Amino acid sequence: MHDTDAEHIIKQQIYIISHFMKNDSIGKSKILDLGCGNGDVVNAYRKRGLECYGCDFEFKPGSNVQILEERGWIKKLPIDNYQIPFEDGFFDLVVTNQVMEHVQDYDRTLSEVRRVLKNGGVVLHIFPSRFRPIEPHINVPFAGIIQYYWWLKLWALLGIRSPKDDKGLKASEIADKNHRYLLNCTNYLGKKDLIKYFSKYFSGVHFCEKEYMATTRKGPFVHRISKYVPAIENIYSSLRTRVIVCIK
Structure with missing residues (x-):
């Protein structure tokens, strides 16, 4: 992820969060930043003077990874005993970007997010929807809902x-x-299940796709139309994309 991409992401996040x-x-x-990858978003927030930290199971390659880890700004999550390595009520804001579609245990993950969040804190999740026409990780049509082997082989x-x-x-x-990959690394939930899980751990659950559309590079036109076609x-x-804001 380039700095320009990270800057765009935090502009999106701040715009949506500013409504709450x-x-x-x-x-x-x-x-x-839960699921921080190579820490570029953490670094972009830090450049703006904000106190941001990141966690992930493994860090993706990036020019800032070593120094961010040395400063304690990004930390690895334990694989066997999942626990976010921060104390209770440490954060005012938790963000995830393209992460929740990978979460296998929603209860464990959301309970940990709730634990490290202050009362009145805000959580923002942005992730691909289950019915996206092209599954974004393997590029197979409707693989968020159709995960049979024969379907995947057909497209291969x-x-x-x-x-x-590998082309070979x-x-x-x-x-x-x-x-x-789909069986072990993705978990596309429908809207009813998303509401069920998020409502279990947070008092306010809001779908904010309209606000998100206003921030995407191709979205302003669609956002304007949505005013007339809800x-x-x-x-x-x-x-396309689920955008969920939760309040503790």
């Missing part, structure tokens, strides 16, 4: 590949790899 927190409160907040035979795939792999090998917001939420 005052800007001066955001500036004084302790922020957790038609030449559908992730940019990360056979269709059956691509299908095997994609099938394992259904577009629900269509975007179902077929």
Whole structure:
């Protein structure tokens, strides 16, 4: 992730969060980027003078990883005994970006987020929806809901590949790899289940796709249309991106 990408992400996050927190409160907040990857978003917040930390099971390659880890600004999550390595009520704000579709244990994850969040704190989750026409990790149509091996092999035979795939792999090998990935590394929940889990741990649960659309590079036009066609917001939420804000 380049700095420009990280800057765009935090602009999106701050814009959405500003509907629930005052800007001066955001500036004084302790922020957790859960699933921080290579720490670029943490670094971008720090450059703005905000106190931001990050956690992940493994850090992705990046130019800032070593110094961020040395300063204690990004920390690894334990794999066996999942616990966010911060004390109770440490954060005012927790953000995740393209993370929740990977969470296998919602109860454990959300209970930990609640634990490290202050009373009145805000959580923002942005992640791909279950019905997105092209599953973003393996590029297979509707693989968020159709995860049968035969479906994945069909598209592999038609030449559908992730940019990360070895071009020399056979269709059956691509299908095997994609099938394992979807079963072990993704968990696409429907809206009812999302509401059920988030409501269990937070008093306020808000779907904020309309606010998110206003911040995307191609979204302002769609956002303007949504003022006259409210259904577009629900269509975007179902077929593109879920944006959920929770209040403790």
